[in-house]
Amino acid sequence: MPKYDINQLSTSHRKEFGRNIDITVFRLVRFMDLKKSVGKEHYEIVYEAGKKLGHELNPKTVEEVIIFCKDHKIGMLEIVGENPLQIRVNECICCNGLPECGETLCHFEGGLIAGCLEKIFNKKVQAIETHCAGLGDEFCQFELKIY
Numbered sequence: 233m234p235k236y237d238i239n240q241l242s243t244s245h246r247k248e249f250g251r252n253i254d255i256t257v258f259r260l261v262r263f264m265d266l267k268k269s270v271g272k273e274h275y276e277i278v279y280e281a282g283k284k285l286g287h288e289l290n291p292k293t294v295e296e297v298i299i300f301c302k303d304h305k306i307g308m309l310e311i312v313g314e315n316p317l318q319i320r321v322n323e324c325i326c327c328n329g330l331p332e333c334g335e336t337l338c339h340f341e342g343g344l345i346a347g348c349l350e351k352i353f354n355k356k357v358q359a360i361e362t363h364c365a366g367l368g369d370e371f372c373q374f375e376l377k378i379y
């Protein structure tokens with residue numbers, strides 16, 4: 233797989249479509265059956281991918297993370313709890329509008345938030361999704377365990 237950096241990945245010369253894609257395309261890629269081809273559950277892989285992106289973004293503040301997620305239409309983040317830290321994702325790119333399926337779906341977003349916070353706090357961070365459209369909620373929410 234080519235090793236493009238975030239700036240290269242952000243570049244597009246598409247005249248008609250620009251940088252936009254339909255959410256269906258994103259979700260088709262996102263929910264591919266990786267277990268069949270890679271032998272690992274997709275949530276393990278996308279969580280790590282999100283975390284790597286968070287590290288590469290190397291944000292200095294939580295505000296930067298909130299702006300990145302809004303600019304890239306990942307979701308509208310808000311801090312809803314301080315101890316433990318809880319971050320809500322409104323209009324989540326991954327799960328908003330999907331029917332309840334009995335499990336959380338937003339492992340990439342969780343990994344991304346954890347990876348960003350690891351850089352900000354210089355500590356290990358684990359994101360645990362507590363709310364999700366997959367569980368029947370109107371929003372996604374993550375509890376952050378900081379070690």
Ligand SMILES: [Zn+2]
Pocket residue numbers: 324326327336337338361363364365366371372373
């Ligand atoms: Zn979710």
